[in-house]
Amino acid sequence: MPDVTVTVxxxxxxxxxxxxxxxxxxxxxxxxxxxPVWRDEFDGTAVDRSRWNVRSDYQSxxxxxxxxxxVTVAGGVLSLACKRLATPFVxxxxxxxxxxxxxxxxxxxxxxxxxxxxxxIRMRFGRAKGxxxxxxxxxxxxxxxxxxxxxxxxxxxxGRLVFTxxxxxxxxxxxxxxxxxxxxxxxxxxxxxxxxxWDGVRMSWLVDGVVITSITTAAYPWLSSSFGTAxxxxxxxxxxxGSMPDYYHLPMDTSSxxxxxxxxxxxxxxxxxx
Amino acid sequence: MAxxxxxxxxxxxxxxxxxxxxxxxxxxDPDTKPLTITVTVxxxxxxxxAPxxxxxxxxxLTVAVVDSAGKAWTRVSDSGSVAVYSxxx
Numbered sequence: 106m107p108d109v110t111v112t113v114x115x116x117x118x119x120x121x122x123x124x125x126x127x128x129x130x131x132x133x134x135x136x137x138x139x140x141p142v143w144r145d146e147f148d149g150t151a152v153d154r155s156r157w158n159v160r161s162d163y164q165s166x167x168x169x170x171x172x173x174x175x176v177t178v179a180g181g182v183l184s185l186a187c188k189r190l191a192t193p194f195v196x197x198x199x200x201x202x203x204x205x206x207x208x209x210x211x212x213x214x215x216x217x218x219x220x221x222x223x224x225x226i227r228m229r230f231g232r233a234k235g236x237x238x239x240x241x242x243x244x245x246x247x248x249x250x251x252x253x254x255x256x257x258x259x260x261x262x263x264g265r266l267v268f269t270x271x272x273x274x275x276x277x278x279x280x281x282x283x284x285x286x287x288x289x290x291x292x293x294x295x296x297x298x299x300x301x302x303w304d305g306v307r308m309s310w311l312v313d314g315v316v317i318t319s320i321t322t323a324a325y326p327w328l329s330s331s332f333g334t335a336x337x338x339x340x341x342x343x344x345x346x347g348s349m350p351d352y353y354h355l356p357m358d359t360s361s362x363x364x365x366x367x368x369x370x371x372x373x374x375x376x377x378x379x
Numbered sequence: 380m381a382x383x384x385x386x387x388x389x390x391x392x393x394x395x396x397x398x399x400x401x402x403x404x405x406x407x408d409p410d411t412k413p414l415t416i417t418v419t420v421x422x423x424x425x426x427x428x429a430p431x432x433x434x435x436x437x438x439x440l441t442v443a444v445v446d447s448a449g450k451a452w453t454r455v456s457d458s459g460s461v462a463v464y465s466x467x468x
Contacts, residue, residue: 108446108447109387109402109446109447110444110445110447111385111387111404111444112385113384113385113404113408113441113442114440114441115408115438115440119381119408121382121383123386123387123404124387125387125388125402127389127391127400129395130395179447180447180448182448182449229449
């Protein structure tokens with residue numbers, strides 16, 4: 106439950122404070138979708154391990170070592186932190202990971218199989234140059250990967266926002282990506298809602314409830330063989346540099362302002378009624 | 380020097396996303412007083428100028444608002460004893 110602290114200070118440094126708590130509540134009901142079938146509002150004091158796995162592994166495509174200590178819940182917000190490690194982690198094959206990162210997934214804990222669904226997250230990016238923040242899904246039985254949103258930050262208060270669907274999460278096959286340039290009024294350091302909708306024929310990406318781009322099986326027939334009815338596993342991670350930041354010439358390096366954090370207010374899944 | 384006092388009150392306990400929340404801050408300090416100095420000048424002939432006044436605040440107060448969720452609150456008004464802030468949830 107977030108709170109707001111007001112402190113009054115006089116010219117001698119004498120101070121008094123008062124705290125007021127509040128809750129942001131929503132049943133998450135959406136027109137045409139109904140109430141969420143799965144949700145996490147992060148209103149506890151720790152990650153709900155019945156919903157999420159908190160990983161301590163590492164990936165080959167970025168410079169972080171995932172550490173559950175970088176995942177916290179407080180004040181109604183899930184925080185995924187990235188830190189510069191005092192002693193870099195070295196993989197068994199000798200690859201140096203200079204950063205501590207965070208990675209959650211719902212493998213084995215995902216909502217019941219959904220043929221038509223909407224996955225949404227409300228989150229606020231950090232600022233560190235080269236951070237690669239992602240909310241993405243893998244089909245539970247077929248090879249498809251749906252990236253609800255990937256953000257690469259430039260360290261200057263902006264960055265790149267990319268929405269992608271992959272025929273095969275292991276690469277080497279078709280994909281369709283869309284880089285969205287937000288309007289100047291878009292505040293990168295505010296909370297925004299990012300969502301993807303899949304109805305079996307059309308896949309759409311939305312920001313703050315507005316459709317940014319859509320594709321259909323008519324133009325991308327492989328969608329039907331990459332996404333099925335077995336459900337999707339959600340993934341949420343703070344990645345440190347790596348392939349996508351490198352693509353945009355925004356590596357994480359000594360100029361990146363760390364520690365940094367991705368803040369998440371909620372994750373919700375809706376199912377389209379039959 | 381006396382310590383200042385403050386109470387912070389929200390207009391509601393719960394909000395939906397998109398709602399505007401209002402935070403009312405009532406604050407004061409017994410030492411904080413407005414001061415008005417009025418000056419007139421009189422010459423040897425007894426002519427007196429029109430009074431000139433200046434105002435100041437003894438021991439002024441500063442108000443800081445910090446949201447644990449990292450959100451910014453915008454000051455809507457401040458009378459010197461009651462300040463109102465808002466933010467969109």
